[in-house]
Amino acid sequence: MKALIPAAGHGTRFLPVTRVVPKEMLPVGSKPAIHLIVEEALAAGADEVVIVISSEKEIIRRYFDGDPTLAARIRWAFQTEQKGLGHAVLQGAPLLANETEPVLVLLGDALVSGEPPSAAMAAISRTHGGASVVGLEEVPLEKVSRYGIVRGELIEERVLKLDDLVEKPAPEAAPSRLAIAGRYLLDPAIFTLLATQTPGHGGEIQLTDAIRRLLADKPVYGYRYPGRRHDIGNPAGYLETLKAFA
Secondary structure: OEEEEEOOOOOHHHOOHHHOOOHHHOEEOOEEHHHHHHHHHHHOOOOEEEEEEOHHHHHHHHHHHOOHHHHOOEEEEEOOOOOOHHHHHHOOHHHHOOOOOOEEEEOOOEEEEOOOOHHHHHHHHHHOOOOEEEEEEEOOHHHHHHOEEEEEEEEEOOEEEEEEEEEOOOHHHOOOOEEEEEEEEEOOHHHHHHHOOOOOHHHOOOHHHHHHHHHOOOOEEEEEOOOEEEEOOOHHHHHHHHHHHO
């Protein structure tokens, strides 16, 4: 299994510190946040990790190049312009599009305390013939417009077979309160779909829109994971992360 970590975003919610320190490099204990995310990917069974960065974030590359235990297992892709999460994931296509197994995608600014979901998602995928799986969390109704929201049938504890996904719906139009939450295990066909994906919400290439198209041809499952997701991309979320990992 290969993994991809999008980490090219500007980190505008954490300015001014992110002018010099990428949000993914903010420390959580003795390690940068992105180091913990790489460790989660490797623990889930990934033998190689592709990290998508921008030219302003070479410090991330220098950090991992200095760690001989990890450097040989990491490859790099670059996002030269910000066109959304789907566009960031698409930058990994030259390195990952020919894979035959689902690719694990972990957002570079999302840490999960408690039980990390990636290993469980990989197990669910194997149980269902290598199908795609997205990590889910329940959010308040007034916050559904911030996320990709799913609809599906509960088929076993914490596992849903999905039949629809909507990117950032209005509360009255949301199919549920289950939000896609920072972790994806996606059929490599997602790269072909992203290459032809038209801009969606906010004029950006939305990963949720491409997964919705994938769902039309292949099954996609949702895993409502028991751990808690933390957004390190803003000061309040980062403080909560430090408390959770203390």
